[in-house]
Amino acid sequence: MNLVDKQLVQRRRKKRLFSNRIMRQIFFSASVFGIVVLAVLLYRIFREGLPYLDIDFLTSFASRFPEEAGIKAAITGSVWLMAVTAPVSVVLGVGTAIYLEEYAKENMFTRFIRMNISNLAGVPSVVFGLLGLTVFVRLMEMGRSIIAGGFTMSLLILPIIVVASQEAIRAIPNSQYEASYAMGATKWQTIRRVVLPAALPGILTGGILALSRAIGETAPLLMIGALSFIAYLPENIWSGFTVLPIQIFNWTARPQEEFHLVASTGIIILLFILLLMNSVAVLIRHKFSKRY
Amino acid sequence: MTVNIKRMINEKKANRRFLSILEKTVPAFFLLCASISVLTTIGITLTLLVETVTFFNRISIIEFLTGTEWWPFGENASYGILPLITGTLLITAIAMLVALPTGLASAIYLSEFAPGNVRKVVKPVLEVLAGIPTIVYGFFALTFVTPMLQLFIKDLPIFNALSPGIVVGIMIIPMIASLSEDAMSSVPDSMREGALALGSTRLEVALKVVVPAALSGIIASFLLGVSRAIGETMIVSVAAGSTPTLTTDVTQSIQTMTGYIVQVTLGDASYGSTTYYSIYAVGMTLFVFTLLMNLLAQYISGRFKEEY
Amino acid sequence: MMNTVKDNKQLSLVSLKEKVQEETKAIYAVEKFNLWYGENQALYGIDMSIPMNKVTAIIGPSGCGKSTFIKALNRMVELVPSVRMNGTVKYDGENIFSPKYKVEELRTNVGMVFQHPNPFPKSIYENVVYGPRTHGIKKKKILEEIAEKSLKEAALWDEVKDRLDENAFGLSGGQQQRLCIARCLAIEPDVILMDEPTSALDPVSTGKIEELVQNLKKRYSIVIITHNMQQAARISDKTAFFLNGQVVEHADTATLFSHPEDKRTEDYITGRFG
Numbered sequence: 001m002n003l004v005d006k007q008l009v010q011r012r013r014k015k016r017l018f019s020n021r022i023m024r025q026i027f028f029s030a031s032v033f034g035i036v037v038l039a040v041l042l043y044r045i046f047r048e049g050l051p052y053l054d055i056d057f058l059t060s061f062a063s064r065f066p067e068e069a070g071i072k073a074a075i076t077g078s079v080w081l082m083a084v085t086a087p088v089s090v091v092l093g094v095g096t097a098i099y100l101e102e103y104a105k106e107n108m109f110t111r112f113i114r115m116n117i118s119n120l121a122g123v124p125s126v127v128f129g130l131l132g133l134t135v136f137v138r139l140m141e142m143g144r145s146i147i148a149g150g151f152t153m154s155l156l157i158l159p160i161i162v163v164a165s166q167e168a169i170r171a172i173p174n175s176q177y178e179a180s181y182a183m184g185a186t187k188w189q190t191i192r193r194v195v196l197p198a199a200l201p202g203i204l205t206g207g208i209l210a211l212s213r214a215i216g217e218t219a220p221l222l223m224i225g226a227l228s229f230i231a232y233l234p235e236n237i238w239s240g241f242t243v244l245p246i247q248i249f250n251w252t253a254r255p256q257e258e259f260h261l262v263a264s265t266g267i268i269i270l271l272f273i274l275l276l277m278n279s280v281a282v283l284i285r286h287k288f289s290k291r292y
Numbered sequence: 293m294t295v296n297i298k299r300m301i302n303e304k305k306a307n308r309r310f311l312s313i314l315e316k317t318v319p320a321f322f323l324l325c326a327s328i329s330v331l332t333t334i335g336i337t338l339t340l341l342v343e344t345v346t347f348f349n350r351i352s353i354i355e356f357l358t359g360t361e362w363w364p365f366g367e368n369a370s371y372g373i374l375p376l377i378t379g380t381l382l383i384t385a386i387a388m389l390v391a392l393p394t395g396l397a398s399a400i401y402l403s404e405f406a407p408g409n410v411r412k413v414v415k416p417v418l419e420v421l422a423g424i425p426t427i428v429y430g431f432f433a434l435t436f437v438t439p440m441l442q443l444f445i446k447d448l449p450i451f452n453a454l455s456p457g458i459v460v461g462i463m464i465i466p467m468i469a470s471l472s473e474d475a476m477s478s479v480p481d482s483m484r485e486g487a488l489a490l491g492s493t494r495l496e497v498a499l500k501v502v503v504p505a506a507l508s509g510i511i512a513s514f515l516l517g518v519s520r521a522i523g524e525t526m527i528v529s530v531a532a533g534s535t536p537t538l539t540t541d542v543t544q545s546i547q548t549m550t551g552y553i554v555q556v557t558l559g560d561a562s563y564g565s566t567t568y569y570s571i572y573a574v575g576m577t578l579f580v581f582t583l584l585m586n587l588l589a590q591y592i593s594g595r596f597k598e599e600y
Numbered sequence: 601m602m603n604t605v606k607d608n609k610q611l612s613l614v615s616l617k618e619k620v621q622e623e624t625k626a627i628y629a630v631e632k633f634n635l636w637y638g639e640n641q642a643l644y645g646i647d648m649s650i651p652m653n654k655v656t657a658i659i660g661p662s663g664c665g666k667s668t669f670i671k672a673l674n675r676m677v678e679l680v681p682s683v684r685m686n687g688t689v690k691y692d693g694e695n696i697f698s699p700k701y702k703v704e705e706l707r708t709n710v711g712m713v714f715q716h717p718n719p720f721p722k723s724i725y726e727n728v729v730y731g732p733r734t735h736g737i738k739k740k741k742i743l744e745e746i747a748e749k750s751l752k753e754a755a756l757w758d759e760v761k762d763r764l765d766e767n768a769f770g771l772s773g774g775q776q777q778r779l780c781i782a783r784c785l786a787i788e789p790d791v792i793l794m795d796e797p798t799s800a801l802d803p804v805s806t807g808k809i810e811e812l813v814q815n816l817k818k819r820y821s822i823v824i825i826t827h828n829m830q831q832a833a834r835i836s837d838k839t840a841f842f843l844n845g846q847v848v849e850h851a852d853t854a855t856l857f858s859h860p861e862d863k864r865t866e867d868y869i870t871g872r873f874g
């Protein structure tokens with residue numbers, strides 16, 4: 001006697017293979033969904049925004065009239081903001097990573113720092129905005145300045161840079177340390193001349209990605225009071241400022257349709273900058289991908 | 293040979309003093325860097341705590357937590373946070389309804405079905421989606437998704453919960469997809485082969501072997517997605533409106549906690565007013581919500597880390 | 601025939617031993633040295649002296665503590681956090697584990713070459729001058745001179761002199777290993793420790809490095825771990841046989857291979873285990 005009913009199994013198998021095929025299609029569609037959204041988004045933005053994109057747009061200040069509006073102040077402000085954020089966040093982030101990977105002893109304090117960093121990565125950006133507003137703008141009396149914005153942004157992207165740098169340092173094989181120590185190099189000499197150069201591509205990639213997060217971040221800067229309408233360029237780090245995403249927000253929030261078109265043009269510029277930064281990151285990653 | 297390396301090295305021994313001082317000061321500097329992150333956490337906690345306490349000196353904590361009306365302006369101000377919380381949760385729920393199935397399905401596809409060339413296209417696209425600034429998503433919600441929805445839902449107001457909810461979901465898809473895929477990819481092939489050898493289809497392997505084995509990672513990605521949705525600001529500020537409403541009707545205009553904070557800091561609530569302090573109380577609530585989600589995610593992915 | 605050789609050896613052994621002691625000073629004196637990785641003891645009461653300007657080979661089966669031993673000689677073992685040890689290791693008469701002993705100074709005098717070539721991901725030139733730079737030599741002319749001298753000494757100069765600026769990772773495995781030797785020679789150490797330097801290389805490269813070791817012993821004391829007993833017999837003056845963390849036998853290479861005193865040494869060199 002047959003324990004297994006062959007016919008039943010046959011019939012079942014057909015059904016099973018059928019559902020395998022169907023579900024495969026569904027899963028595939030879900031994966032493609034992202035591509036579709038991206039395509040629609042880009043199509044809309046370019047169709048609406050391209051007509052406004054010209055030299056005047058780049059070289060004019062914001063305006064009450066959509067045809068005259070430009071993003072000179074916003075681009076300059078974003079550049080200024082990055083000029084503060086980049087050095088501060090990279091020094092702090094790489095320093096933290098070196099401490100954790102090279103110097104920290106395995107104790108409570110170290111574990112606390114690690115846990116702390118992974119939790120900071122999940123704190124919403126508005127909370128960083130509240131911190132910046134309270135501590136930098138008010139308590140330290142920096143006012144609604146580039147430096148207050150830069151510090152706030154630095155803290156916001158710090159966890160990203162720390163984690164990227166930690167990974168870059170951890171990827172360096174032990175034999176590299178041994179080679180250096182065996183030559184009579186001290187720890188700091190080894191870090192400076194072997195570890196940091198070897199980790200540099202990873203640190204750069206992570207840093208650029210973190211900065212591209214900062215350059216698109218809106219909420220914390222709105223909160224510390226970056227202005228949305230300024231008709232002058234910042235003179236130093238104590239100046240008031242606006243940045244690209246805030247300018248875009250401002251245009252988006254207006255009821256007039258025309259300003260939405262201008263917002264699209266602003267978005268094109270923002271996405272172009274992000275594309276540029278990411279390409280550099282990808283290039284670095286690719287150039288240094290196969291080593292050791 | 294003219295150079296006597298040994299002698300030169302010995303002559304440079306004077307440098308050693310300087311080096312040994314460096315050797316001691318450098319770690320101190322790095323410790324300082326590492327302390328900044330701790331200071332940041334302390335700063336956040338203290339900022340929120342101190343200002344929240346000030347707020348609760350004026351408004352009772354009971355009223356804050358149980359009141360059903362949030363109207364912080366003018367004479368008859370009332371500070372019941374429930375409408376902001378339901379607004380936030382409504383957005384989060386819609387977002388997760390979009391992000392979880394889509395993200396999980398793409399993760400399963402990428403990890404279990406996708407041929408190499410499809411992966412090569414889909415993964416970078418997901419990365420690009422993850423890198424798009426939220427203000428751009430906000431713009432997309434307001435100027436594209438809302439008008440689209442208005443074609444299907446008559447009388448849908450410009451500001452509503454549905455559109456930003458969907459877009460927040462889209463924004464979170466890459467995160468859920470990539471975290472879940474990481475979890476699934478770390479399931480060893482031997483487990484798959486075992487099931488395949490018994491004649492299981494790919495689908496059965498995916499659903500009955502891989503997903504259960506990667507469950508803790510998937511749940512963690514889900515919780516992190518929830519945390520992101522709760523904390524998302526610009527999309528809701530742009531597209532959800534600014535009317536705190538205690539409702540579950542997704543077609544209504546609502547306000548989230550984040551939306552409220554931005555609204556107040558945009559307008560000029562005078563420094564020291566109750567309205568001004570209210571943003572810290574709301575911020576505190578928001579912080580607690582997201583922290584809980586993050587800790588839970590860490591706990592689950594750490595506690596139930598599968599040992600293969 | 602065998603017998604006569606044996607007798608002659610036996611007779612001359614005593615005088616030979618004295619002669620060796622007269623001729624060569626010990627550069628290292630290791631006394632009652634024990635070492636643990638956490639709870640596991642890796643070295644047991646090592647007593648051994650290493651002669652100056654000779655090649656000392658260390659042989660023994662895998663895991664018997666050879667690497668641990670030579671890493672103790674330049675204190676590289678300390679990079680493993682769980683290491684504990686006691687006993688003394690005297691280098692040039694001073695205990696290297698005494699608290700005031702400068703480890704950087706020790707490692708300047710004692711170079712090391714590893715099992716797998718480990719050049720830095722920098723140019724060939726930068727690799728060689730890493731040591732001198734580390735020790736404060738900055739003048740370009742001097743550095744170039746040192747680079748040329750060291751590469752010549754490591755028998756690599758002719759192969760790389762036209763591409764000193766190229767990345768060291770472009771070299772073949774054997775060339776990389778000689779580059780590592782050159783890097784080590786660039787600070788003119790007194791001792792060179794080599795941990796199976798040829799085990800990852802092809803026979804031709806191995807031959808080149810063996811030849812190199814022969815030339816280097818005129819100016820350097822060399823301690824070399826090898827898995828290959830022919831190699832030990834070919835290039836070394838003294839050989840120590842390690843087993844389970846102990847020195848079983850330490851003698852002139854010729855003696856150890858022809859007339860091992862200990863049964864275990866004999867078993868090992870005749871290939872009965874290991």
Ligand SMILES: Nc1ncnc2c1ncn2[C@@H]1O[C@H](COP(=O)(O)OP(=O)(O)O)[C@@H](O)[C@H]1O
Nearest residue numbers: 637642660661662663664665666667668669680
């Ligand atoms: N870093 C380490 N941590 C713990 N144990 C180690 C470490 N390195 C070596 N050992 C142990 O010490 C013993 C000797 O190892 P090793 O010196 O590398 O042997 P050999 O070089 O002779 O093959 C082995 O049992 C090995 O497992």
Ligand SMILES: [Mg+2]
Nearest residue numbers: 666667668795
């Ligand atoms: Mg070894």
